Amino acid sequence: MIKLSSRSRKKVTIYYASVALWALLILTWYHYNYNYNYKSETLLNHSIYDMYDDHYNNQQPSSPKLSGTSNTGKKFPPSLADTATETDSLAENGDDAVDGDDLLFPNFKNTTVYQNLLDDYNLSKQIDFHSTVYDSIFQHHSMDSVLGNLNFQQRCDLFFKHIFLNNPNWIFDPTENYNVVWGAPFETYKKMHKEELEKAYAKQLQLKQQQVPIKEPTEVELHLKLQRLQRLERQKEQALKVQNAQPMKQQNQQNQQNQKQQQGGQNSPVQQQNQYGPLQNNLNPRDVVASFVDTPDYKEFQRSSYTKWKSHESDQKIVDNVSVLRLYNKCYLSNDEPKQQQQTAKFIKQQKSVIRQIDDDRSQIPKFVTSEPEQRIADVDFSEVFQRRVYPWLSYELPVFERWTGEIFNSPPNYRDILNDPTQPLAKSYSSSSSSSSASWPTSLKQSNNFLRNFKHACQGKGIVLSIADKHVEYTVSLIHLLRALNNKLPIQIVYHDNLNDDTKRQIVTAAREDFSHLPQSFQKIAHLFPSDYLDPKSKGLPKQEVWFVNTASVINERYKSQFGGFANKLLATFFNSFNEMMVIDADTVMMQDPKKYFQLQGYKDTGTFFFRDRAVIQNRHLSDGQFFHKISQSTVDSLMFDVPLLTDFTLRRDYFRGLLHTMESGMVLINRPLHFNSILMVVHMNFMHPLKRLSYGDKELYWLGFALAGDENYHFNKHGAAAIGEMTNPHERPRPDGTLHNSKELCSPHPGHISEENNHTLLWINSGFRFCHQAPMVNFNKEITFGSRLKSLPQTIEAFRAFYYSPLRIKTAIVPPQDPEIHHRRNIQDEPTHGWLMDQNYCQKYLWCGYSSIGGKVNDHEDNTMEGLVIEYGPKERAMFDYLGDIWIGVE
Numbered sequence: 046m047i048k049l050s051s052r053s054r055k056k057v058t059i060y061y062a063s064v065a066l067w068a069l070l071i072l073t074w075y076h077y078n079y080n081y082n083y084k085s086e087t088l089l090n091h092s093i094y095d096m097y098d099d100h101y102n103n104q105q106p107s108s109p110k111l112s113g114t115s116n117t118g119k120k121f122p123p124s125l126a127d128t129a130t131e132t133d134s135l136a137e138n139g140d141d142a143v144d145g146d147d148l149l150f151p152n153f154k155n156t157t158v159y160q161n162l163l164d165d166y167n168l169s170k171q172i173d174f175h176s177t178v179y180d181s182i183f184q185h186h187s188m189d190s191v192l193g194n195l196n197f198q199q200r201c202d203l204f205f206k207h208i209f210l211n212n213p214n215w216i217f218d219p220t221e222n223y224n225v226v227w228g229a230p231f232e233t234y235k236k237m238h239k240e241e242l243e244k245a246y247a248k249q250l251q252l253k254q255q256q257v258p259i260k261e262p263t264e265v266e267l268h269l270k271l272q273r274l275q276r277l278e279r280q281k282e283q284a285l286k287v288q289n290a291q292p293m294k295q296q297n298q299q300n301q302q303n304q305k306q307q308q309g310g311q312n313s314p315v316q317q318q319n320q321y322g323p324l325q326n327n328l329n330p331r332d333v334v335a336s337f338v339d340t341p342d343y344k345e346f347q348r349s350s351y352t353k354w355k356s357h358e359s360d361q362k363i364v365d366n367v368s369v370l371r372l373y374n375k376c377y378l379s380n381d382e383p384k385q386q387q388q389t390a391k392f393i394k395q396q397k398s399v400i401r402q403i404d405d406d407r408s409q410i411p412k413f414v415t416s417e418p419e420q421r422i423a424d425v426d427f428s429e430v431f432q433r434r435v436y437p438w439l440s441y442e443l444p445v446f447e448r449w450t451g452e453i454f455n456s457p458p459n460y461r462d463i464l465n466d467p468t469q470p471l472a473k474s475y476s477s478s479s480s481s482s483s484a485s486w487p488t489s490l491k492q493s494n495n496f497l498r499n500f501k502h503a504c505q506g507k508g509i510v511l512s513i514a515d516k517h518v519e520y521t522v523s524l525i526h527l528l529r530a531l532n533n534k535l536p537i538q539i540v541y542h543d544n545l546n547d548d549t550k551r552q553i554v555t556a557a558r559e560d561f562s563h564l565p566q567s568f569q570k571i572a573h574l575f576p577s578d579y580l581d582p583k584s585k586g587l588p589k590q591e592v593w594f595v596n597t598a599s600v601i602n603e604r605y606k607s608q609f610g611g612f613a614n615k616l617l618a619t620f621f622n623s624f625n626e627m628m629v630i631d632a633d634t635v636m637m638q639d640p641k642k643y644f645q646l647q648g649y650k651d652t653g654t655f656f657f658r659d660r661a662v663i664q665n666r667h668l669s670d671g672q673f674f675h676k677i678s679q680s681t682v683d684s685l686m687f688d689v690p691l692l693t694d695f696t697l698r699r700d701y702f703r704g705l706l707h708t709m710e711s712g713m714v715l716i717n718r719p720l721h722f723n724s725i726l727m728v729v730h731m732n733f734m735h736p737l738k739r740l741s742y743g744d745k746e747l748y749w750l751g752f753a754l755a756g757d758e759n760y761h762f763n764k765h766g767a768a769a770i771g772e773m774t775n776p777h778e779r780p781r782p783d784g785t786l787h788n789s790k791e792l793c794s795p796h797p798g799h800i801s802e803e804n805n806h807t808l809l810w811i812n813s814g815f816r817f818c819h820q821a822p823m824v825n826f827n828k829e830i831t832f833g834s835r836l837k838s839l840p841q842t843i844e845a846f847r848a849f850y851y852s853p854l855r856i857k858t859a860i861v862p863p864q865d866p867e868i869h870h871r872r873n874i875q876d877e878p879t880h881g882w883l884m885d886q887n888y889c890q891k892y893l894w895c896g897y898s899s900i901g902g903k904v905n906d907h908e909d910n911t912m913e914g915l916v917i918e919y920g921p922k923e924r925a926m927f928d929y930l931g932d933i934w935i936g937v938e
């Protein structure tokens with residue numbers, strides 16, 4: 046209804062025209078600068094399968110650098126002459142260029158841009174093993190054209206596009222066997238590498254004869270050599286494929302080329318032989334070879350070469366697959382997190398200016414031009430396409446959540462509503478008004494087809510997670526009783542995989558819900574320490590527990606069910622409980638504090654994790670475990686492309702890398718899911734790669750190793766190693782050989798305990814249940830009473846031992862033994878312990894560990910290497926509380 050004068054109408058027209066003009070200009074500019082998904086018309090009428098279509102066969106793929114700098118706006122074809130020159134000059138480089146291979150850019154590690162970036166970012170990694178996908182990307186693009194032009198999501202798409210390019214059938218295989226396979230593959234290897242093996246062996250023989258000590262190649266040298274050989278082999282294979290696929294029309298031409306190539310292939314060993322000099326002046330090399338080919342020593346040499354080769358190949362597979370996983374998660378699962386978005390945007394902005402600086406020395410940042418093979422791949426949502434390939438073991442179903450009432454939920458329960466507890470965190474995507482206990486996926490996210498991302502947004506609440514099977518029912522009942530005594534208000538999810546008996550559920554629910562008003566005597570002493578509403582007003586009993594059963598049988602793809610079992614169930618429980626803030630515990634974990642207190646630890650608040658250390662026992666782990674892990678961890682190019690930080694000393698200085706067998710005690714693990722979603726997935730995934738799985742005894746080390754591998758070093762360990770907990774040995778029961786008393790104190794107990802780093806005093810939790818000897822039912826009492834070396838205060842009778850083993854651990858003292866920083870023994874002449882822990886095989890079925898308050902002593906008259914640990918004496922009130930909790934756990938009246 047607004048009337049416009051003709052003048053203002055004119056104004057409007059001019060206005061719109063200029064807006065349109067600007068828009069056109071911007072679009073044009075955008076088109077030329079960010080022609081990321083630009084489909085070249087030249088492609089549309091060609092087929093890679095048309096044998097008479099020369100387009101792909103004759104024309105060298107265009108060089109982005111060359112075409113990008115041309116101002117004509119015509120992308121293809123660039124001057125063929127120029128391209129040829131570039132390829133030719135590469136071919137002269139030797140190894141890496143094979144005629145017909147569309148290798149356009151030199152090995153990216155050899156470029157000055159890359160070298161400059163490493164300097165600028167201060168990146169270095171000793172064995173810098175990278176995903177082969179990067180090789181593929183940087184054969185098509187110069188590094189500066191990628192890093193100088195693409196934003197984070199474009200880099201992601203480029204990476205996944207290349208996985209497709211290299212193998213359209215790529216899928217993660219959870220059943221992959223990474224072991225060295227003998228038989229036919231070994232025979233092929235021997236054939237393919239015949240000359241090289243003979244040469245290497247002859248050289249080794251020669252060195253032996255000259256009595257030159259044979260220097261074992263370092264890891265790095267070996268790695269470089271194997272990588273080079275592997276590249277060559279791949280190229281040979283490719284050349285072979287190309288040859289087989291050559292259309293008739295070009296057969297002749299190609300044959301000539303192949304001949305040339307073959308000649309080259311035959312020439313090189315000869316040349317190299319000359320380079321190393323003749324083996325012996327007066328000996329024909331062929332005779333030398335003949336003299337050893339049948340010797341057992343040479344056979345062994347072949348075998349060991351093959352093993353090295355194969356293990357390198359399997360390492361590469363691991364690197365490739367771990368990279369895919371890490372990047373899929375970062376690219377398509379956590380890419381909706383504002384924090385990550387800001388971080389990567391900042392990273393990329395800064396990187397572009399770094400690239401500009403580097404390139405200023407030369408010319409301009411080359412434009413990014415989609416290569417022809419890349420253009421053939423339609424732009425799809427890689428998040429969707431790849432989720433089932435990266436996670437083929439998921440069934441894409443949610444677990445089933447069953448409340449103690451029998452009520453079934455098919456989606457993460459909303460505990461704020463159910464428990465009417467405003468401190469329970471809501472799902473991140475819920476606004477508090479729209480919360481509803483019957484909601485399935487949050488409506489805003491239902492449209493997304495990414496299951497994992499949906500799951501991330503649907504999880505909510507804070508609670509305790511327990512992964513059990515029927516056989517753990519007794520411990521679970523004890524644990525539930527203990528939680529009642531601790532006045533726990535957090536919900537408990539009992540996650541099981543295959544099946545849980547109704548009877549087991551019945552026992553657990555009864556333990557959680559029955560009236561519990563008959564309290565042990567020991568309660569009287571500490572009743573005043575609890576709040577006035579501690580006992581239920583109606584039943585006068587301990588507070589009831591909110592127990593849920595979570596059935597994860599549905600979450601695993603049927604084909605891969607066998608891969609879960611044992612400790613892997615715990616990993617599964619870590620991922621498929623529905624809490625955002627979780628405390629994952631074992632059934633025999635014994636808490637000494639109200640569970641909510643653990644979430645208030647400063648370390649947890651700072652990092653969203655809290656991990657505990659194991660007993661620092663000097664038990665050797667082969668150093669190669671740590672080296673292997675470092676080797677397959679993220680590479681410098683991961684860091685440059687995707688802002689995945691390299692491992693730092695925070696991880697690499699951990700005791701694990703200095704040869705300690707057990708460093709983490711996973712009986713209690715606190716994780717904030719939204720902060721570490723991707724890391725948890727990595728932890729679970731390690732279970733599928735045997736070489737990674739075997740880096741840990743059970744699930745112990747997998748948590749922090751998985752975090753580190755995901756590029757997430759924001760994890761926190763309690764400062765104190767595990768303590769020996771219980772009652773100290775009477776010093777007079779263990780005099781030195783000369784009758785004097787030891788300087789060190791001793792405490793022998795089957796239970797490790799965990800002391801809060803915040804006050805160096807509070808006992809947070811212990812493991813192995815509350816009985817003195819967890820293994821009591823298996824103990825051979827007849828035998829154990831005969832040794833007479835420990836537990837001397839007890840009558841050495843079966844009855845006394847049995848009663849003691851079955852009764853609750855009485856806690857008076859904790860000793861955190863000192864740990865030599867270099868994990869060395871502190872030898873001394875005073876009969877003092879040389880390290881903090883000693884396992885006495887003779888007691889409690891080999892579970893009795895003695896911890897010492899100090900290690901070392903006088904080394905000689907002048908030197909003393911004593912190192913003190915931490916000794917904590919608990920006061921009467923604390924001891925009374927431990928006694929009460931022990932009585933509850935065991936069921937003492």
Ligand SMILES: *[C@@H]1O[C@H](CO)[C@@H](O)[C@H](O)[C@H]1NC(C)=O
Nearest residue numbers: 085086087088089090091121
């Ligand atoms: C591709 O084919 C269409 C018709 O089939 C033709 O109009 C067009 O010019 C062709 N394009 C090129 C680049 O050859």
Ligand SMILES: *[C@@H]1O[C@H](CO)[C@@H](O)[C@H](O)[C@H]1NC(C)=O
Nearest residue numbers: 138139140141151152154155
């Ligand atoms: C890397 O560059 C050096 C010269 O700077 C050259 O000798 C070497 O062959 C190149 N290596 C590869 C793998 O391209």
Ligand SMILES: *[C@@H]1O[C@H](CO)[C@@H](O)[C@H](O)[C@H]1NC(C)=O
Nearest residue numbers: 163164165166167168169170
């Ligand atoms: C680069 O790393 C070295 C150690 O490798 C360190 O001493 C130096 O401070 C680092 N520089 C920057 C700018 O981070």
Ligand SMILES: *[C@@H]1O[C@H](CO)[C@@H](O)[C@H](O)[C@H]1NC(C)=O
Nearest residue numbers: 215217218221362365366369
């Ligand atoms: C990943 O692992 C599979 C085997 O599980 C292997 O065939 C593949 O080459 C690996 N690498 C990549 C990039 O997928």
Ligand SMILES: *[C@@H]1O[C@H](CO)[C@@H](O)[C@H](O)[C@H]1NC(C)=O
Nearest residue numbers: 764801802803804805806915
């Ligand atoms: C705990 O002990 C460490 C030394 O092991 C000390 O540095 C720290 O200050 C102590 N903390 C408290 C609260 O006493």
